Every structure is written in C-alpha cells, then in structure tokens.
C-alpha cells in the first residue's frame with residue numbers, strides 16, 4: 001500500500017493520534033478509580049474497586065493495585081461508577097408534543113429537519129448516561145433511525161448504541177395521521193396485512209436495517225376512539241416467526257388486554273404501554289417471560305400537556321389507569337422494562353421514567369437493575385452490556401450518589417464512557 005518511509009510515517013502518526021479516537025490505538029489501558037462500583041446486579045455499590053479498560057472492553061475489575069499495571073489512571077473521586085443506562089423505548093426522531101403535535105411532526109417537518117433533530121437528541125441521550133437505546137419507530141421518518149445508528153457506529157456523531165425498528169408495522173385503517181377519507185395521508189408507520197404482505201414487509205424492514213420488528217397489536221380505532229385490537233393472533237404469530245427466522249425479536253405496542261393477550265400468545269418479547277392489562281394477561285406474560293415497558297413518563301407528560309397540574313389536581317383517569325396496571329404487573333411478577341417513550345418528553349430526561357417506576361411501586365434497587373442488567377437481558381444484549389464485568393463493553397457512567405437507594409442519582413451523571421471512549425468528564 002505505502003512505500004516503506006511513508007508507511008513508517010503513517011504508523012508514527014497513528015501512534016500519536018489522540019486516545020479518544022476509536023480504533024487508532026490498540027488496547028490502550030485505562031484504569032477508572034471511583035469511590036465505589038455498582039455492577040448492575042449487587043444490592044449496593046462496593047467501595048475500593050477499580051475498573052481496567054483495554055480498548056473498547058472491560059479487562060478487569062478489582063482492587064486498584066491488582067488492575068492498574070501499566071495503565072493511565074483516571075480518578076473519579078467521590079463518584080459511583082455504574083453500567084451505562086439502557087433505554088428500552090425511545091423515539092429519537094420525535095420531539096416533545098408540547099413543542100409540536102405528533103401529527104404536525106409526521107406531516108409537516110421535512111426528513112432533513114427530523115434527522116437534524118435526531119442528531120441533537122442522540123448526543124443529549126448519551127451525555128445523560130444512556131449508552132444503549134432501543135428506538136421504537138421512526139414515526140414517518142422512514143429508515144432515518146438506521147442511518148443515525150450507522151453515523152453513530154462510524155463515529156460521525158456521538159450517540160448511544162442503537163437497536164432500531166425502522167418504520168414498524170400497522171394494520172390498514174388503524175394508524176394515524178387520518179383526515180378527510182377521500183385523501184390518503186402518509187402514515188407514522190408501514191401498513192401491512194395478511195400473510196403475503198406481512199411476510200414481505202417484515203423481511204423488507206429487516207433488509208433496510210431493523211434490529212427488532214415493532215408491531216401495533218392494537219390502536220385507538222374503536223367506535224368511540226378507544227383502543228381496540230388490530231391484528232389477529234395468527235398475523236402476530238406470523239411476524240414473530242418471520243423475525244425469529246432472522247434472529248430478531250418482536251416488540252408489540254398494546255394497550256388493551258386482548259391486544260396484549262394476542263401478542264403474548266404470538267411470542268413477542270416485550271409489550272409496550274399495557275394500560276388496560278388485567279391480572280389474567282399479566283399472569284400470562286409472567287408465565288411466558290414477556291417483559292413489560294409501561295412507558296409511564298409518556299402518559300404523565302401528555303396529561304400535563306393537556307392541562308393536568310401535577311401535584312395540585314387529582315390524577316386524571318389515564319394516570320390512575322397506568323398506576324393500576326403497573327401495580328397489577330408487579331403483583332403478577334412480570335419482568336419490568338425501563339422504557340419511557342422518550343421523545344414525547346425531552347431526550348436526555350430519560351431518568352423521568354426511572355423516578356416514576358419508583359413512584360408507582362418498585363424499589364430503587366429494582367429500578368436501577370431494570371435500567372442496566374435487566375434491560376440488557378430483556379433486549380438480549382447481556383453478553384455485551386448491562387453489567388460491570390470483565391469482557392463486557394466498557395459502557396460506564398459515574399454519579400454523585402448511590403442509585404440503588406435513590407434512582408434520581410442518575411440525574412447527576414458527570415462521566416460517560418461508551419466502548420472505552422470518554423464522552424463526558426467531571
């Protein structure tokens with residue numbers, strides 16, 4: 001490729017490149033020395049533990065004197081080191097509905113504007129300590145989520161690791177935007193029905209970059225505008241079968257008990273929203289190992305956009321129903337996913353959902369686990385992320401206090417490392 005002197009110069013330049021540029025130096029060792037380490041599993045942080053990072057992965061975890069040989073030491077005094085947060089339900093291509101209603105975002109904002117916003121959202125998300133996010137639908141922005149993911153992976157823009165779904169699947173006639181019936185409006189997701197169409201569209205989304213397949217098992221298309229099931233159980237099961245054939249999981253949007261039941265029987269891995277979940281359907285989900293992302297923060301935000309003065313007014317019916325459904329899910333022993341539907345409210349404020357999960361009945365420790373090791377298992381990425389253990393990717397954040405006793409500690413993220421690269425320092 002190069003003549004010999006040029007090659008020597010190239011290698012010299014490579015050696016002088018800044019350590020923060022991924023891939024330019026092989027396995028440079030850094031040892032992080034915080035006040036304590038919470039590994040994503042334990043009951044509490046452990047003091048006196050240091051973490052050695054080589055390249056993009058954690059090489060060792062232990063007493064400083066045992067792991068710091070030959071490494072650059074990065075002191076994080078007074079801080080608790082934890083795994084990076086794993087957001088289970090984001091929409092990087094949406095921004096808060098009190099700024100612009102969802103319909104106007106889908107119909108009036110250009111793809112360029114929406115993508116530009118997503119770039120800003122991705123950075124805000126990472127700097128808030130979210131090092132992985134499952135992004136559940138571009139909502140009319142095509143395959144821009146897959147492009148954003150590529151740009152992050154190539155180091156063009158900062159952002160979390162992304163699991164994307166591209167356009168998501170909706171049944172004919174069910175999804176928005178809608179208007180005068182003689183006009184056909186662009187939809188916030190891709191319409192597909194029946195055997196041939198569902199097989200083709202599921203495979204097409206896979207081919208265009210979907211890591212997960214998202215399907216709307218119900219939507220607000222009942223006679224009175226209430227949520228009602230859309231797809232038949234057979235249609236849902238077919239999509240699960242097609243996705244599984246390629247090694248992918250399916251996530252279902254479902255708010256009704258019947259939509260949740262069909263999705264669970266069909267074999268989806270997670271169910272989103274679940275406002276109308278009954279004891280029976282949550283028991284079924286628990287038996288089948290289907291996880292639940294309650295998206296508490298979305299309904300909480302929308303209720304406030306609609307005029308609810310939180311803390312002053314009584315809780316509106318929507319909020320009360322959510323509180324009751326989360327209580328039923330917890331009583332049934334369903335795996336709880338941290339996924340807030342962020343985008344409805346500001347990107348970077350992901351911790352809102354964690355605080356609400358505690359408010360709705362979970363312990364801080366269980367919520368902190370859900371946001372790290374729990375979501376890693378649910379999203380089937382636990383071989384790489386979710387805990388602080390040798391061999392895992394070095395996705396590490398530091399906080400001023402212990403999140404296992406108060407998850408609001410995650411609001412104080414002052415250090416963010418993703419894949420061994422530092423994006424934020426105290």
Ligand SMILES: [Zn+2]
Pocket residue numbers: 089090091136341
């Ligand atoms: Zn959503």
